[in-house]
């Protein structure tokens with residue numbers, strides 16, 4: 191299992207740059223996606239690891255830091271928030287599959303607000319090393335695959 195050793199070494203490097211030590215047990219207790227509900231004004235962002243190896247990821251806004259997490263292939267994780275009235279809510283993540291490392295603005299209110307062409311209230315993304323793809327909230331189709339971003343904010 192040379193690949194497992196490689197992954198573990200990479201995770202240790204990632205964690206060394208963070209003050210928080212993240213364990214798999216904590217990751218297993220990540221909140222489940224909130225059921226869509228008419229009386230919940232929050233927007234939910236759902237991430238899927240569409241890669242074939244574990245995904246090390248780190249999502250944040252300028253105010254919130256979800257810390258470094260690990261998701262197994264086929265795994266899911268989500269978070270929710272109330273989009274701001276001024277329209278400037280921004281969340282961005284880094285994603286790593288072994289040594290492939292990418293950045294993506296996972297929720298950019300000016301792009302993703304409900305009224306936009308790919309707007310969503312439940313914003314679901316399949317992340318693969320080749321790039322992110324949005325799962326259409328209404329049709330369930332994966333037909334929106336923008337490029338990775340070159341910076342977080």
Ligand SMILES: *[C@@H]1O[C@H](CO)[C@@H](O)[C@H](O)[C@H]1NC(C)=O
Pocket residue numbers: 229230231232269270271272
């Ligand atoms: C909306 O999201 C916030 C932040 O996660 C959470 O504290 C709050 O309980 C959520 N509201 C509802 C109605 O679920």
